[in-house]
Amino acid sequence: MFINRKIVQSVILGAAAFGLGHSASAQQAYPSKTVQVVVPWTPGQATDAAARMAADKLSNAMGQTFVVENKAGAGGTVGAAYVARTKPDGYTLLAGSTGSITTGPLLNGASYAAKDFAPVSLIATVPYVLVTRSDFPAKSAQELVDILVKNPDKYTFASSGVGSIGHLTAELFTNRLGIKATHIPYNGSAKALTDVMSGEVTFMFDSPTSIASHVQSGKVRAYAVSSKNRSQTLPDVPTVAETTALKDFDLIAWIGLLAPAGTPDSVLDALNQQINANLVGQDVQNRYRTLGIDLATSTRADMARVIADENERVGNLLKTAGIKK
Incomplete structure (x- = not known):
């Protein structure tokens, strides 16, 4: 039996093209189901309200429901620990903050560290x-x-x-x-x-x-x-x-979205792009103003730097001031 090589080559090339197209389609499909946004605090707090605003904007922009779930306890560490243990596929996110990501591990003996999360974007800051x-x-x-x-x-x-x-x-x-x-x-x-x-x-x-x-x-x-x-x-x-004489004084709380470490860059980039494109407008500004928080979005890299800098400064301050639980 003779096999036409041109036909075989065509079949192979076609299959390869289908595979590439199918792979690209799968990547572009995110999110293909409901995304859980975990807030490690009780409903009604600033982190909760900012997370709900972001979830609403992402739902409208990405065509899937982003549902907020509150998992409060132990200074924000219960919900954060839950997200740190979940599959890094982009379908479970954390509405994190200074309390859950920085002081939780440094002061409250949390079972996780900042490195266990992949920053997506800031969504708000809170000056004191x-x-x-x-x-x-x-x-x-x-x-x-x-x-x-x-x-x-x-x-x-x-x-x-x-x-x-x-x-x-x-x-x-x-x-x-x-x-x-x-x-x-x-x-x-x-x-x-x-x-x-x-x-x-x-x-x-x-x-x-x-x-x-x-x-x-x-x-x-x-x-x-x-x-x-x-x-x-x-x-x-x-x-x-x-x-005052403290010309470089700058210490704020932040609120942002994070995913478990290991979440694909394509997913993190898609989320970051949509947050920066859609968490804007007078409705957001007005809502944030009633909450006493400031609108702030960022690149993934900038959020990572905010967390790293904060961990260093807060860690040093805890030692200098002798702060212990």
Whole structure:
């Protein structure tokens, strides 16, 4: 039996072309089913709200449902640990933040590390605001610093808990300026802020979400925000860098999407592209402003740098300040 070589070659080439086309089609098909976005906090918090906004935009842009599921507990580490163990195929994402990715492993003994995740994109940042009671004698951040420096160990600062972003920001602020003040940790920021407003505690760094209405009503005095740029929620409040000697001061919380390490680059790139293209617009800005968070997207590489830099700075700060759970 004779076989026509030209026919065989045609069949082989056709099969190869089909295989390549089929492979490319499979790659382009992501997502082909529902994507789970895990929020390691309870519903209603800033991370949850930002994740739901991103999930809604991704659902509309990518033609599949991105469903948010809350897996709270242990300072954000329960949900993060769950995602770290899942298959790295892009169908389980984490709405991570400073608390779950940085302080969780460094301070709370989490079973994972930042390297166990692949950054997708930032979706928001949260600056912290330096506040005192409304009638405290200092009229500016520098005047507040002068009073605190001249009276070591006389004053106190509050936080929502040991290792919280407000605590870390205050520790960095006081350490770099040579301020000696006593830390008073609370279980959450509500009671802490109440005691600052009454004068029971001198000052604190808190999120715009918590303090914006009190600033507007005159119940607290806002001196400065911890970010290098002014807050979109409180644009009239200067930065620490603008009002003190700390010209490079910049410490914020971030919120972003991450996937398990090992997720294909094609999937991560597709998600990043859609976030940057669709998490925009006045509706997003308006929603974020009500939450007290700032809109921020990024490349994958830039988000990786944010996490690496934060891990180094927070790790050093924990050691310098002797912060332990």
